[in-house]
Amino acid sequence: MIARLTGTLDDFGPDWAVIDVSGVGYLVHCSAKTLDALGVRGDRVTVHTELQVSENDMRLIGFASGAEREWFRLLTGVQGVGSKMALAVLSALSTDELARACGAGDAAMVARAQGVGPKLASRIVNELKDKAGAMPAAAGGMIAAAPAGSASSDAVSALQNLGFKPQVATMAVARAIEELGEDAGLDALIRVGLKRAAG
Structure with a gap:
């Protein structure tokens, strides 16, 4: 399974990129x-990926963050939401906005996504409401599951x-x-985390 790619942005279109x-x-x-987060041709990029395999197709889906990939997995777990529909939702809403919409039961916000009708938006919100509350919007579940005493959980506490x-x-x-990698030390996480929190 391909989980992440790091390379050069070679080309891109409305809903795809070649790395x-x-x-x-x-x-x-x-x-x-x-796509907006990737930058311009020639930039060095890293994308988190999800490999989808069906009887007649194999496609790699790319995400700017682990959080976006986690939300993609949650969305495609909802009946009637395929990969294209999930990407449409993630094109219309940031992970923060999606978490807020699901947490507040705001189906109208989810229905802003192209091709998502009111009924499907309601189903997405209802099915993901509990999961949205348990998952930090932009952490992709990564910090939520961090063991006590780890550098990441200590940095959050700090x-x-x-x-x-x-x-x-x-x-x-x-x-x-x-930004720093999963092996980053506590001091570095707190320093960079402070910048991100304050920004």
């Missing part, structure tokens, strides 16, 4: 928000002690981990 990794071009289907709300602290540390 050159050591001379191999990977076609990756993406949301509009991920930011909370400095006055940041739990969700803000969690999201900031998640972004710091994406």
Whole structure:
């Protein structure tokens, strides 16, 4: 399974990008928000990926963050939501907005996505309401599951002690981990996390 790609942005279109990794071009289907985050041709990029295999197709879906990939998995778990529909929702709403919409039962917000009618929007909100509350909007479940005493959970605690709300602290540390890598030390996580939380 391909979980992540790091390479050069070779080309892109309305809902796809080609990422050159050591001379191999990977076609990756993406949301509009991920495409915006990738930058311009020639940029070095990293995308989190999900490999989908069916009887007559194999496609790689790319995400700018682990959080977006987690939401994609949640969305495609809802009856009637395929990969294209999930990407349409993620193109219309950020992970933060999607978490708020599901948490508040705001189906109208989800219905802003192209091709998502009121009934499907209501089903998405109803099925994901509980899961949205349990998952930090931009952390992709990564920090929520961090073991006590780990650098990431200690960094979250440190930011909370400095006055940041739990969700803000969690999201900031998640972004710091994406930037620094999962082996980052506590001091570095707190330093970068502070910048992200304050920004």
